[in-house]
Each structure stands twice: as C-alpha cells, then as structure tokens.
Amino acid sequence: MESSSLLLFFLAAITLVGAAMVFSSYIPPTSTNAVKFEPYECGIETIGDTWLQYTVGYYLFAILFLIFDVETIFLFPWAVVMRSAGMTGFIEILIFFAILGLGLFYGWKKHALRWE
C-alpha cells in the first residue's frame, strides 16, 4: 500500500515540525521591545520598502527550467526502455534532442542564458 505509506511520511514530517514549533512557541522565554520585530538590516532601520521588484533576470531561468522539466518527464520513460528499444529509441531521442537543442542554442545566441 504505497500511497498510504506516503501519507505516513507526510504525517511524520508534520508531527516533527509541528510539535517542535508548538513546544517552542510556548515554553522558551520571550520578551518584547520596540524594535524586536522590525526587519533586521545590520542594525539600521530599513530604508524605503522592504519589498523589492527584483531583477527580471531570474524568471527567465524559471521558464527555461519549466520547459526542460517537461522534457525530462518524457525522457524518464524513454530511458527505462532504452535498452530494449534499441535503434528506434536512439533515433527518436536524437530527434527529440536535436529539436530541443535548437531551442537551447537559440537561447544561448539570444543571450537568454546570460544572467544580468
């Protein structure tokens, strides 16, 4: 019963974290003062908003990742049967990679792989 075992690990993790967090939020000493819950920034008040519209550079990698991730889900079943599939499998993957490699190459040439 594999799926129920998964629930088990789920529960184990939640118990561990939850119990420790509940324990830790009631037992240890606490104190408050005016600045304790302000954001920490090297001992100086933060200037301006703590929210940054952070560089766009990162999300392009997330997009590329997503696409390659989808690629891997097709590769996994392929990889398992590569031994038995023989030449067919090889040629298919060659085409698959060629097409995707094209995309990677395009991104490379377009400097999409360069973080700025």
Place this chain on the structure above:
Amino acid sequence: MGFNFYDFTALTHNIHVGLVEGFSPFMATTLEWVIVGTAYLLFVALFGLLLVYAERKVCAAFQQRLGPMRVGYWGLLQTIADFIKLLMKELIMPRKADRFLYNLAPFIVIIASFLAIAVIPFAPGLQSLDFDIGLFYLTSVSSVGVIGILLAGWSSNNKYSLIGAMRSGAQILSYELSVSLSLLTMIVFAGSMQFSTIVEGQRDGWYLFTGHIPSLVAFIVFLIAGTAETNRGPFDLAEAESELTAGFHTEYSGIKFAFFFLAEYINLFIISAVAATVFLGGWMPLHFGHLEAFNHAMDVIPPLVWFFLKVFGVIFIIMWFKWTFPRLRVDQILTLEWKYLLPINLINILLMAFIVLTKFHF
C-alpha cells in the same frame, strides 16, 4: 523473528506478518505506521545531528583545528546541546510578515526531504517504499522544497531574505535539471528506475566502473549539481554570509531556523545516498566480475555498513568542496549550469544511449 544483519527482509516481513496476525487490519496498519514513522523520525533527527557534528569535525580537520571538544567526550554531545538550545529559544515573528506563509515554509522544506528519504534503500529489506519510478519520484518530491525557500524569503519582509530566496530559487531550479539529467544517464544504463533493481544490477561491479566515461561524467555532474541543490558551498550564495548575512532565513530564529538547517543536512544525506546507490552500488558490496575470493571477502561486511560507508564517502567529498572553494557569483552559477552542465549532460545522455545501443559497456 530471525535477525540477520545481512538481510533485513525477513525481519521487516516478520514484523509485518506479526502485526497483521495479531491485530485488526486497521490497528495493524496504524501500529506499523507508528513504528515506521518513529523509526524514520529518530533516524532523521539523530542522523541530522550526527551530520552536523561530522561537518564540524571535518571542517575542523581541514582547518587544522579540533572542532567541538568540550561538550561530552570529543564534543559528541555538541549538536544535542545545540538542538536543545534551539528548542528553548524564542521564536521571532517579524511584525509585517505574512504569518501563515512564514510558518508554513519550514514545513514544506521538511516535508519535501521526508518524502524523498522514504525511497532510499538502506540495506536489503530496509526500504519503506520501492516504487518502479523510484528515482523520478525522488527528484519530483525534492523539487517541492524550493517553494519553502521562496516562501520563507518572501514572507519575512526583509530585503536580504528576498534577495537570498530569489537567488537560491533560481539556483535550485536550475541545478535540479542537472540532477535529473545525470540520473537519467544512469537510468539509460541501468534500464530501470527502481532502486532495488538498480542496486541488484550492480552485483558484478558498480555502475561508476562499468559505465565507461559517461557514467564518470554523470557522477561528476551529479556531485556538482547535488552540492548546488543542497545550497552548500561553493554554491551557498543564498546564505552568503559576506553579502546577505543569512540569506532567506535571516529572520528565522530558534527551532524554525533549525529546521532549515536540518533540511539542508537531510538533503545532503539524500543526495549522497542517491549518489551512493546509483553510482556506487548502494548497499551492494564491492564486487569485481569473476574474482570469487575477493567478492566473498567483501560480502563479509554487512550491507548496512557498506551503504553508510559510501554515503559518508560522498558526504565527505561534498564537504571537501565546501571547505576548499570560494563561492561563485550568482551569474556564474547560472552560467555554469546552463552553459556547461546542461549541454554536457545532454551529450552525455546521447553517449550513454549509444554505448547501451552498441553494448560497448562492461
């Protein structure tokens, strides 16, 4: 109930049968859950503590120091003291933080590592889940962990955290590709994703040795990508102390911080365990084709010991990386992945497929 240190199948089976016979089905399942859950919890907690201790000792040895010495014999109780202290430390909740997400983040990180650890085969019979898609399952559940990091960074309302979270988000995402692609190379070679089959397949020699150059390349790539995936140095720029103080967990204190810390070490264990299983034969003793005497001599060492020896070997190498190299810059990290590791990986898979095709392997 026979206890056999070389094969736990009988033991686990006996426990299962005993429970099923002795109790109603529901009770039996519950009891089994409690037993297995407790075992894993204990294992994770103790092994995490042990790893932290080992890391501190190993780094001390690299740096010609002694490391923790005064808490317990040779500092053995050091991490336990750390744990109790962290448990007894105040939890700070930044005022403007998003409470729900802020508290949720450690859960996600820990759950991801817990789900991943479920498929690791420790020894024959000591594996709770043996999916036919073992490796794929492992990469997929561990990919959820990054969400915890992103949430932690965003919800704590701190500039450093946000920068750190974005960095490590992009980094973990990118290197996940290399992890799965290098594992794919080995799946092509092994013809299976099931951990038990992979381990069995290495009875006559570990894949690292039998798989020619592609498996060596895959091993190196896996080590690099695995190091990056666990956010460890030289890829630790999410928590780059010299720039971002503590990165995404800057605002976390006490036990919540400890969970990020623990998750890092569980992930380290998982990565090393996978490397040990896929490339170094898991619990399979070192065998060479036809050297019967040698193989028998190797069989004397129990599989569990083999497994942990290999895991510690890989962990040691990863620690060695951390304590030797300078940190990479964020754009260099992404360049390394997208311009070096990814193309190498793709070509490597083709090479491996070709080798499998031509039966050019050992």
Place this chain on the structure above:
Amino acid sequence: MKSFIEYIVSIFKGLWTLLIGMKVTGKYFFTPWKNVTQQYPENREKLVMFERFRGEVIMLHNENNEHSCNGCGICEINCPNGSIEIISKSILTADGKKKRIIDQHIYHLGMCTLCNLCVKACPSGALAMGQNFEHAVWDRSLLTKVLNQEGSTIAENVKEE
C-alpha cells in the same frame, strides 16, 4: 570552432585548478597530528607565557610584605587614560615628622591598555607587568584593584619622594 575548443579546454583547466586546491586542504585533513590547536583550559598547567607578556600591572612585594612605591604619582601622570589613582595619606614618622606615604594605589584593570608606560616611568621600580590574563568577571567593580597589599609597608631602601 576555435572558441569551442577553448570552451572544452577551459572546462578541464578549471577542474584541474580545483583539484589542486583540494589537494592542499586534503593534505591537512589527512595529517591531523599536525594540528596546531592548543587546548586552553586543559593545558592550563603547562601554559607558559612569554616573559615580557603584559597581562596586568602588579606591584612587587617582597616576602616581608613590603613594596617600594613611595607614592610619587609619576605613574598616574604617565598613564594615558587615568587607570591609576594614587591616594596618599599623611602619617607621623617615628621622629615626629609628617610624611606623606601611599595609602592606596588604585588600579583600574578594566581601563588599562597594558601599555607599559607606568612601569617604565616609575622611578623606584615598584611596578611590574604580571602575566595573569584570566581576569574575566561578572561584575565590573571587581576590576578595580588596590595594588598595594593590605598591611604592606614601604621597603626601607626606597628613596624618599
């Protein structure tokens, strides 16, 4: 093509330099007996300070509990940050003369920068640098010390002020 070859070469060169770095750290890892750590509280018995080490200012007393400070106050003047205060008192000597001698030689260890200027300046050589460094306390007031021990007197041969 050329850039492609460079690309390949750069991979191997990079890996090689990384290996060299790992060799250095590895060398130290596998020679743990060369560790340089001195375990402080454990090695306390054997711990030897260099003889010129400056740990604190002390006043030298001989076996008769006599010191040679005549209370001239030169050390107080020479101290750059006022760590020394001389409190003197008048006594009547045996021959009926009034004489000012040292009552308390107060020394603030918490402020002293261990610069050695007072020791160097003292005309009668009453002060010296002690080698104790274990001064940590819970309460700052304990760091203010009186250097002349209780009941100590001025040694005979010290020249008068």
Place this chain on the structure above:
Amino acid sequence: MLNEFMFILIAVMILVFSVLTVLTRKILRAAVYMLFVLVSTAGLYFMLSYNFLAAVQLTVYAGGIVVLIIFSILLTSHLSERAVMAPFKQSLFSALATLAGATLTLVTILRFSFIPNVGADPNFNITDVGNALVSYNREGYALPFEVVSILLLAAMIGSIVVAKKEPTLRDKEAKTDK
C-alpha cells in the same frame, strides 16, 4: 476503511483549497493554496497507483508551474498587496453561472452509471509507459513524443522572444519623467 478515509481527506483538501485559491485576496497565498490542490491531486493519482503520473504531476505542477508562478508573483506583487476582486454584482453573476453549470454537469454525471471494467486491472509500470512511448505502431506514441518536443521548442523560443524584448518606448519614458 483507510482508503475511504484517505480519499475523503484528499477530496476535502482539493475542494477546500481550490475554493480558497480563487477566493483569497493575498496572491501568494492563492499560489500556495493551489500548490496544495495540485499536491493533493498527485495524492489522488498515487491512490490510483498511477505512480508515474503522480510524480509527473508533482514535478511539473508543484515543482515547475507553481514555482514559476511564485517567481512571477515575487516579481510583480507586494507582500501586503491585496488582489482586487470583481465588483459584487459581477461576482454574484459569475457565481450563479458557475453554479448553474456545475449543477447541470453534476446531474448529468450522477445520472449516468459508469460500469467500471473490474475484471482487468493490470498494474502498469513504467516500462509499459516507456514502451508505448517509443513504439510507433497503433498503440505507440512516438509521434506525440516528437510533437511535444516541437511544442516545447515553440514555447521556449516564444518566451525568450517575449522576455528578451527591449523595454518599450513607454518604459523608457517612465524612466525619465518620473
């Protein structure tokens, strides 16, 4: 017993969190609720012992799409920012419309009795999936496999083109006169 329990748990989680996803005003929370929905769906697949699909669901949805969405939320929205909801009238109208649609569909579904194919319940494993993927006979999916690669290529090039676009004229204006 365990089965029912787990199924109900997962069903409740899916429904509750999908409702929360569309109702919450905090955008990042919506993404997190959606993550829960998707993970529960993966749990559903696990229950059906379609492990591969469950793992795919986790990899692509939870590990990929949600992360991407979170990334874009991090880029575009503020921590304390609240999503603007449609005016009440419009929400009411949409709610009624969806309710009507849902009722219609549910009635149709519940009135139809499916006869499950109980006899044959072979357990697929990944090898079968793989074999079907590489074979090009009638039961094979080699062609979709290659077509997917073209789809992915198109998506990749498309997003690179869009993302790498130079800042527009308006953007530059905004930079200078603000």
Place this chain on the structure above:
Amino acid sequence: MGVSSKKEFEKNDYPIIAEYEGGGIILAQLDALVNWARASSLWPLTFGTRCCAIEMMAAGASRHDFARFGAEVARATPRQADMIIISGSINYKMAPVLRRLYDQMADPKYVIAMGACAVSGGPFYYNSYAIVKGADHVIPVDVYIPGCPPRPEALLYGIMQLQKKIKKMKNFGKVKYQEAKPILTGKPAL
C-alpha cells in the same frame, strides 16, 4: 614561568543569581539540562568593531579554536545568535545600533564585553568625546574581560565564565528568565 597568579582557577564563585528555591526536583533537573544546553552552545553574533575583533578572530582560528566550546557557528543575523561579543569601542553613533541589534536578538541572549573599550572605554576613557564609557551603559553585560586586547585565551576564559553564569540561571518554576537590567558599577562615567 607559568601563570604568575596563584589564584584559584575557579574564582568568581560568588552568588549573583539566587539559588534555586522551591519547585520540584524535576524542574531543577530540567533547568540543569536546559542550562547545560545553553551554556554548551553559545553562538556568537558576528560583531566586531576594533582591534579586539582581530583577537576574537584569532580565538576562533586554528591555534585557539573556540569551536571546542561549540561557539564557532558565528551567525550574521541576531535572530539566530545567542551571545554578542562586544569587541571594541562603542561610540555614541554606534550605541543605538548596538542596542537595536541586542533588542533584535531572540531570548535568551548574553553579552560579553571584551577588552578595555567595551568594559569602560579603555584607552578612550579619559579624553575622548565620542566613546561610550563602557558598553554596559547601552546593553546589560554579563561578563567583562579586561585587557587591551585580551589574549584569545582570556576570551576563552571569559566564555567559560559566561557558561558558569548561565548554569546558575533559573528558567522554570515561578521565576521566568528575565532580561537583566544594566548594572553600572565600577568607576563612574565622566
């Protein structure tokens, strides 16, 4: 020659914090456990201002290695640090920053004043217009380590004094851990 003073190594054993009164033996045991844990794992905040910071680094380096006390996990953020070693002078511009850092630390938190500057202003005691005359004017200090700079061993000794102090603290029972008030003793400020 060895360490000149013949003084007991175990000095400072005067009661500042009241002995455990009342409460069950279990609480006392728990207290001992928690105190042991806290004392054995003192993670410092990376904070150093002046020359003493260099000696603090030396204390962390291979020769002296305060990792032996479990104190090598220097945390850059006050949320995760247990103690703050004030190594160097604090001036009037820095004092609010120090206070803010201290305030932002999670309880329980400890402070070591390292070096003459942090104890009393040290070399800048007499004539300087800028330096706070002792860090305990800003935040409560647990252990004072004089010296300019104190040897790394002296810092280790100070850490041991702090450990001893922690082991005397009371956490359970009626009295909860309370933030210490600044004690101003010794030479008064100018």
Place this chain on the structure above:
Amino acid sequence: MSEIKEVMFNSDRLATDEYLVNMGPQHPSTHGVLRMLVKLEGEKVLNIQPHIGYIHSGIEKMCEAISYPQIIHLTDRMDYLSAHMNNEAVALCVENALQVEVPERVKYIRTIMDELARLASHQLWWCVMGMDLGALTTFFYGLRDREMILDIFEETCGARLTVNYNLPGGVMFDIHPNFQKRVKDFVTYFRTKLPEYDQLLSGNVIFRERTEGIGHLSLADAIAYGVTGPSGRASGFSNDLRKHQPYSAYPLVKFNEIIDHRCDTLARYEVRMKEMYESLSIIEQLIDNIPEGDYAVKMKSVIKLPEGEFYQRVETARGEFGVYIVSDGKKNPYRVKFRSPGFSNLFALNKMAKGHKIADLVAIMSTLDLVIPDIDR
C-alpha cells in the same frame, strides 16, 4: 527619519526597481563597523555611499591632551594591523623634530618589525579576502601562520597586537635573545606556505573568475583619489615610500616595488601576494646583521617639541600614513593630524564597484584591505 529624507533627496529618485540596502554597521563583510548605503538595481550596484563615524573615537583631539609617548599608545589603536608602522611614524616625527639620531640597531629592529607587521597584516588580509569570497578555510591557514609572527611580537614587545614598542628615540625593550632564531624559522616556514596560498586561492578558477576584470581603477583615478599602498600600486601608481622616501633601514636593503598595470581586483590581490615575498627578502637581508648598540637613546623624561610644524610619512601595509604635528613648544602637541591610507582608499570604492554585482562589491572591498578605525579615527 531625517536620514530617509536625506537619502530621498540625495538619490535622484526611488524608482520601483532601484532600492537601497544597508551594508553594515554590523555586517560580516565590512570587517568592522563601516556602513554602506548601497543603491542597487537587481543585483547591480548603482551607487555606494559610505557612512563613517560608527567607530570614531576622536583620537586626533585626544592627542592634544597627552604627551608624545602617550600618543604612540593611541596610534597603536588606529590601524591596529600596522600598529608598528603607525607608531614608527610618530616616533620618527618626534625624532626629526628634536633632531635626534637613533642608533643603527634601532633602525634595523624597526625595519624588521615593520616588515613582520606588514606580513601579518597581509596574511590577515589574505584570509579575510578568502573568507569574503566564501573560501572559509583560507581564514584558518592565514591566521595559523600569523600566530608565528604574533609570537615573535609577544616575545619581544610583550603584546600581540597593540605592541606599543616604539618610543621617541628608540624602542621600548631590546630584542629578545630568541628573536633572530624565531624570525629565521618563520621566514623559512613561511616560504613553504606561500606557494600553498597560491594553490589554494590564487590559482583557483572560481577565484580568478570572480576577480579578473572586476573593480577597475585607472591610474588617473588612483592618483585623483589618492589611493596609495598596494591598492594604488596595482593601478600602476608608483607610490612606495620605502623606495621614494626611505626611512629607518630601508635605504640599506634591496627590494622591488611591486607595480601592476592591470588595475583590477586580481592585480590588487597579486600585488599583495608578491609583496609578501619582498617582505620576506627584506627580513632575510637584515636579520643576520643587526648591529650591536643601544636600543634607545636617552630622552628627557618630559619630551617637548620645538615650536613648529612637523610631518612624517611611512608606508604601512595599507598605504601612505602621515603624521602632522603642530607644536607650540609645550609637552602636548597643539594639533595632530593623521593622514590615513584607508580613508582615501575607501572613497575610491564607489568608482570601482559601480556597475558590478553585490558579490563583487564584497570582493573589491576586501582587496582594498580596509581597517575601519584607520579610516575613522
């Protein structure tokens, strides 16, 4: 609050994607309490405003109230890594003013001590540089070797860091009998360790990637900002006072002034690494022929400088350090001004780091080798 306003006015505007981050006062990379207000766009540094004053202690003002030997105890605490050179500058200035000629032995001792202090400082710089770049082990190797120098200092001077060894007219004690042996041991030991430093860090591909071409400071800029010391020499600015205006025993030794024209972070790194070799060779040239003689000339117990203005500069590990004393003939100076190298070097940071990433800012800052109390006395 007022600070925020000031920033709002100073930075032309706060657009959505430009933001300000404080680095410091308490920040691991600033090696002290420097505060930098960094304006970033994404990870790109747009502007850096160093805010000093967090360690200001009024040393110059304090000097007006104390006597000359006591000043030395304060200069110890400015640039504590080159404490010995700082002290020597004051001592030389006073000696010049009084026209006292110190014995040869003193000159030799001072020069050897100078070079040892320079080595210790460069070692510390090296390990901190490695640590800033994330190679944590360098920190321990550097400090391990530095302990040997500190032992030498402690044996002879009595203290490890703030040695307070120079006095007007000489040094405080004669060298310890073990001194020469220890120094020679150290030189041979360190000559074997330096190549290891190179293998560990300098050759590393990650390190080179992170430093090459980063933080360019042209010769003109270096001169305009007054960037001296190794940082200036890496921009091709020949400014080694040991060559140009030799003092103590420097006229007697042969050594090269290391100049590099690449102007980037790697150049600054390599100049310092090569300077360590030069320092070793200087020490080797001097250590065997320390002449016999007094270790100090007898000075009056109260030193009074003649009326007038006196200036003396020396080369510390960070660059040119100058002491300017105005005396009105009393036992205290009328005014003292220090020209510290760190101050000028710091303000070139903005020029160098603009346009780079935050991580590069850290690297650039560590190659400048800043000691904050030196910047902000």
Place this chain on the structure above:
Amino acid sequence: MIQNIPLSYFLVISTAMFFIGIYGFLTRRNLITMLMSVELILNSVNINFVAFNKYLFPQHLQGHFFMLIVIAVAASEAAVAIAIIINIYRNFKSIDVENVDEMKF
C-alpha cells in the same frame, strides 16, 4: 481502481474543481490569479482522464498520454503566459486586466 470508491466521486471532484476554476477566471482581476484558475481547470481535466483510464480502460494507456500532453501544454502555456505577464508588468507597472486595456501599441 480504489475499492469502495466509485468513478463518479472522481468526476464530482473534477467538476467542482473545474467550475471553481471558471469562477476564479471570471472574478479575478489579476493576470496571475487568472492564470492560476486556468491551471485549476486543466488539472480537473487531468483528473478525468486519469480516472477514466483507470476505471474504464485499465488495460490501455490513452489516459496516461493524454494527461502527459495536457501537462506539457499547460507548462508551455504557463511559461509563455508568465513571460507575457511580466512583460506587461514591466511596461505598465501593473498586472490588472483593467489597466491592460490600454495595450494599444
């Protein structure tokens, strides 16, 4: 198939999810949340595919592959959509549909 759980349960879940997604799509004003609603809709479709496959044609793999293709499409759609959304955000500093009306040029 799961014992004691009829197919219609799955269909009820997926229908509910589908219409929740529709509702979200209609009422949300924020492009990203609209995208999320679309993902919900696609996900509900997947559930149907899988459940039908399991209950009605357990010996075939059509459901599997339909789901895989849907996922691939969903991912590609999400990738391009996010790219467009961020581009819009960069140009308009807002991702509300109302404000995007002026996307004339």
